Amino acid sequence: xxxxxxxxxxxxxxxxxxxxxxxxxxxxxxxxxxxxxxxxxxxxxxxxxxxxxxxxxxxxxxxxxxxxxxxxxxxxxxxxxxxxxxxxxxxxxxxxxxxxxxxxxxxxxxxxxxxxx
Amino acid sequence: xxxxxxxxxxxxxxxxxxxxxxxxxxxxxxxxxxxxxxxxxxxxxxxxxxxxxxxxxxxxxxxxxxxxxxxxxxxxxxxxxxxxxxxxxxxxxxxxxxxxxxxxxxxxxxxxxxx
Numbered sequence: 001x002x003x004x005x006x007x008x009x010x011x012x013x014x015x016x017x018x019x020x021x022x023x024x025x026x027x028x029x030x031x032x033x034x035x036x037x038x039x040x041x042x043x044x045x046x047x048x049x050x051x052x053x054x055x056x057x058x059x060x061x062x063x064x065x066x067x068x069x070x071x072x073x074x075x076x077x078x079x080x081x082x083x084x085x086x087x088x089x090x091x092x093x094x095x096x097x098x099x100x101x102x103x104x105x106x107x108x109x110x111x112x113x114x115x116x117x
Numbered sequence: 118x119x120x121x122x123x124x125x126x127x128x129x130x131x132x133x134x135x136x137x138x139x140x141x142x143x144x145x146x147x148x149x150x151x152x153x154x155x156x157x158x159x160x161x162x163x164x165x166x167x168x169x170x171x172x173x174x175x176x177x178x179x180x181x182x183x184x185x186x187x188x189x190x191x192x193x194x195x196x197x198x199x200x201x202x203x204x205x206x207x208x209x210x211x212x213x214x215x216x217x218x219x220x221x222x223x224x225x226x227x228x229x230x231x232x
Contacts, residue, residue: 031218043162043208043222056217091162095218104150104169104212106220108162 002026004109006092012115013082021077021112023092032075033093033106034067036060043091049075082116089113119144121211123223130199131231138194138226140209146170148214151185151192156206156225165207168192199230 005024013019025032034046048055049067057065064080075094079086090113093106120143130136142151153165166176168185176183180197196203209223 033218033220035220042224043210043220045219045221048217048219050217056215056219058219089160093162104218105152105164105167106218107164108154110159110161113160 002028004092004094004107006090006109006112008112009110010113010115012117015084015116016081019079019082019114021079021090021092021114023075023077023109024073025075025092025094026096026107027073029094029096029107031055031095031106032067032069033095034077035091035093035108036088037091037111038088046077046090079114082114084116087114087116119146119211119213119221121209121221121223123207123209123226125226126224127227127229129229129231132201133198134230135195135197136199136228136230138196138207138209138228140192140194140223142190142192142209142211144211144213146213146215150212152210152212152220153183153192153194154208154210154222156208158205162208165194196228199228201230201232204228204230 007022032049035043037043045058046061047057066078068076089111091111092109095106122141149170151168155163182195184193206225206227208225210220
């Protein structure tokens with residue numbers, strides 16, 4: 001069964017460093033998302049991406065964040081200068097569509113646990 | 118504004134008991150989608166069910182069942198004859214009619230099933 005994969009599973013970095021989190025969405029999916037979950041809290045939407053551009057971003061997704069689909073398979077989240085409060089689990093998700101079609105479901109990757117020291 | 122409320126923070130049951138997880142949502146959209154995801158201790162998010170706002174039929178899948186009631190804006194999830202493997206955090210989520218696909222999650226309910 002196709003699944004979303006994410007690398008690395010864990011990342012430890014120093015405050016101020018840049019990190020890139022990588023995701024490989026399900027191959028026939030066209031819509032990609034990043035969410036984050038601070039330990040013990042709910043899952044929060046960061047950004048949605050379609051047709052090589054951002055569809056929507058949350059207030060959390062400020063100028064230090066960026067997303068990219070550098071090739072036909074990878075989808076990345078870059079944090080330019082990490083802060084302590086960026087420590088969280090970051091989930092990538094993909095869906096076949098996001099309109100009123102039948103394939104609305106977002107499938108999530110296993111997450112990358114980011115720890116900023 | 119859209120919002121999902123899971124008022125039960127933690128529930129603890131003994132194996133084989135039935136348990137219902139509550140979810141109440143708020144949205145002004147006439148078309149929307151509701152989801153339940155399971156987050157086991159390993160941390161991943163596992164999709165359980167999707168329901169659209171036009172379909173109020175309840176659904177049963179094995180020991181799982183879902184009760185969607187638009188009149189009370191609720192989408193509750195029942196596990197029958199709970200098992201230890203059901204221990205996890207369960208999230209209810211809402212997606213509105215916009216085309217960006219953004220999911221709004223509730224706070225989650227931690228379910229502990231004791232042997």
